[in-house]
Amino acid sequence: TVLADMMGALAVSIKQRPIRVELDIEADLDMDSYPGPLGEALANLFDNCLVHAFDGEHGGTIKVGARRRGLDAVALSIADDGAGIAPCNLARVYDPFFTTRLGSGGSGLGLHIAHNIVTGVLGGRIELNSQVGKGSDFTLLLPLVAPRAGAVA
Numbered sequence: 001t002v003l004a005d006m007m008g009a010l011a012v013s014i015k016q017r018p019i020r021v022e023l024d025i026e027a028d029l030d031m032d033s034y035p036g037p038l039g040e041a042l043a044n045l046f047d048n049c050l051v052h053a054f055d056g057e058h059g060g061t062i063k064v065g066a067r068r069r070g071l072d073a074v075a076l077s078i079a080d081d082g083a084g085i086a087p088c089n090l091a092r093v094y095d096p097f098f099t100t101r102l103g104s105g106g107s108g109l110g111l112h113i114a115h116n117i118v119t120g121v122l123g124g125r126i127e128l129n130s131q132v133g134k135g136s137d138f139t140l141l142l143p144l145v146a147p148r149a150g151a152v153a
Helices: 002-014 035-053 087-092 110-119
Strands: 019-025 060-069 073-080 125-131 135-143
Touching (some): 002 035, 035 060, 035 135
Parallel strands (some): 019 060
Antiparallel strands (some): 073 135, 125 135
8 A cells, every 4th residue: 555655756856757656565465663763764766767768858767566575574676777886886876075076956865865864764675786777676675574663773
């Protein structure tokens, strides 16, 4: 429900662009987590696709998926078929203020914020697979039950 609602709101940002969004969410997938921070992390990943994967008038597809992973986790992915990330930049994408779009709309904070939310509040991790010219896939591996706020790991 959170993903579907969020995608409806984000669809406004692609209304005038040749970008298609596909949802592939496993039925009956329930989490006991923090929908606000989860939505913020996903929105930052989605915005990253819009700014970096599909430059200007170029279009493509963003796929948003969610699948159960084992008994106690979920894999949430945002993948695009856009520009991809240069290998020399892969190790720095989560660094604060690192951007390849400085001066043209990129602050270098979106992926940093998403990473901190996923690894902190949500108790998970992010996997990134990318190939130049073929796109990027950010997969959030999250526990079905988020850690309690303030709990020490």
